[in-house]
Amino acid sequence: MKVVKSNTLQDTLKRNPHLKIYLDELKRREGVVPTFVPALSRDMKALPRPNLIYPVGDPIFIHIYTDRRGEGRYIAIEPRLTPDEEPKYRALMDKMLEIAPNEKTPEDDEELEKLIDVLIGKVVEIVPKKEHFGEKRKLFRLGFEKVRLTRDEVYKFRYLIKRDVIGVGPLEPLIRDPYIEDIHVIGPKNVHIVHKIFDMLPTNIDFKDDLYMAEFLKNLGERIGRPVSERNPIVDGTLPDGSRINIIYSPDVSLKGSSFTIRKFTAIPISITQLINWGTLSAEIAAYLWLCLEYGMSIWVSGETASGKTTTLNAMIPFIKPQSKIYTAEDTPEVQVPHSVWQQLCTRERGSEGKVDLFDLLKAALRSRPNYIIVGEVRGREGAVAFQAMQTGHPVLSTFHAGSVKKLIQRLTGEPINVPITFIDNLNVVLIQQAIYKKGQFLRRCLVVEEIEGYYEEIGGVVTRTVFEWDSVTDRHNFRGLYNSYILENKIAQTAGFEDPRQIYE
Structure with a gap:
């Protein structure tokens, strides 16, 4: 669909009479007029009672405000049919x-x-x-x-x-809004979004009734090649804009009505400098990651759901040498690679040609001679193949669900991944990320960067070293690896030809 960007409020009202009707009704009902802004900025989060309207492409506008009960509201303004x-x-x-x-x-x-x-x-x-x-x-x-x-x-x-x-019917305003991270729909009347600036907000999006919503999800499933039905009520897929969707269709399974969650796709990846400006990680961590990727280290970003793992993964990919061949394997395409030699593969759930899962794609990667293998997320038995790839000299980047390095190792060595604990040191660096609330603000922070030194039989465990650690009081990342970094001294310095490995810190 063609999108027309709005400029001044006067020009906007001329092109969009429905917006003028909304503003007139709002002024009559509430006695207030929102501030029209062409774009949002992160410092608007500090507004005590935001009351803003911003465009997301004619004829759609978004009104975010705090109601009389002090609760945030998200109103999508678009043309609507009158009874006549x-x-x-x-x-x-x-x-x-x-x-x-x-x-x-x-x-x-x-x-x-x-x-x-x-x-x-x-x-x-x-x-x-x-x-x-x-x-x-x-x-x-x-x-x-x-x-x-x-x-x-x-x-x-x-x-x-x-x-x-x-488009995507009633969801069109939410899909167009670049400030939305997630969309949560539980039944036809319960639609919430996670806003990049104003966090979780209820919306005015309405799917009328269960019958309308069921028909909507059936049509959407067909369009994305992931049909839903009573026999196949849970599906994952990708919307035309690249956003990831999980649908739970049957009311027998989703007791409050059919539900779905959308993780919005960002057309332009967030850069490492933006993550530094937001405090997700520090410039020193970025420099450390650059060195690691320059010298072929395997790095995984681990953390809980919505902690920003894929965002950080995408931000570090440009550090890989531009002449490298990159091989990506994903369930849904989220990894964004700027390299010209990019072999992008995606799983196939079912079909007459047969199922293709991450395990199959990673086995194929070993025959494709990539310089780097990137797995969208390791969940199951494909993790063992990823470690085989690392053993054969193919560095691997991935995301993983674990809140600490200890839990990551426990998951990797247990069912269904079953990586032998003596193989763990093939993974070099782990970033642990977490979504946190600090002074009422929703933030994402890299809590710790740890190096995996290896398994030592005499102590019966895996030795790791902390090189960076986040201080929650000062909101700063402190370098703990000075003269204590296993990766810098024993891996990178030797490859770089330093006579004294400790010269790498200079």
Whole structure:
């Protein structure tokens, strides 16, 4: 769908009469006028009672405010049908469907969008003022074939048709909003989002009823190649924009109604400098990671759900030498690689050709001679293959679900991954990340960077060394690895040709 960016409020109101109607009603009801801002900034989080409207591409606008109870609200403002317009909209759809078989079948969304414009042009007659549908029905009986609409009605109906046919229906405002991280839907009336600045907020998005939502999820599942049904109620997939979705369809399984979660895709990866500015990690940690990747170390980013693991993984990938061949294996495509030689592979859940899982993709990686293997997330038996790859000289980057290095080792050596504990030192560096609340603010922090030295039989365990540690009081990352870094002294310094390994700290 074509997106028109808004500029000044005056120009915006001229193009979007529905926004003026919303603002007038808001002023009448609440007695306040929101501040119109073209974009948000992170310092807006400090506003005691935010009341902001920002554009996400005409004709959609977002209103974030604090209500009288002191609770945050997220309102998507878009054209909506009035009761008088609903029969006109249905008549327009009927006429378009009537003549659509005579047109060439579109091969992609761009052609489909053009076809919608063509069909509307053929079945609509522009009139200067609104007509009641009863008047129009009389005109139909007299032989008029076109639907008589005003320009404002055509503008509104065209948006709604494209939103539902090409876009993602009621979710379109949330998908367009670049400030949303996650979307959580539990039943038709319970839609929340996690905002990058204002955290978790309830929305005004409404799926009408269980029947409408069930039909919506069926259609969405078909579009993304992951059909849902009573027999197959739980699916994972990727939306057209790259966002990751998990659907739990059956009310027998999801007791409060069908539910789904969307992890938004960021078209432009967050850079390492942005992570430094946000305090997720420090410039010293970034320099350390750069050295490690320059010399072929295997690094995993571990932590709990929504701790920013994939974001950090993507931010460090540009540190890999640009002439390297990168091989990525994922369930859903989230890893973003800037290198020209990038072999991107994704699992296939089912189909007539057969299932392909991460285990299969990682076995294939060993025959592809990559310089770096990147696994979106290690969960199961593919972890053992990842360690085999590291043993054969293929460094591996990945994310993992574990809140500490100790728990990471426990998971790796247990079912279903079953990596022998003596192989653990093939993994060189682990970053532990966590989402935290500090002074009422939602933050992501790299808690610790640890090096894995190896398993020592005499102590019956794995020795690790902490090289960076986050201080929660000062919100700073302290370097603990001075003259104590196993990776810098015993791996990188030797490869770099230092006579004295400790010269690497200079």
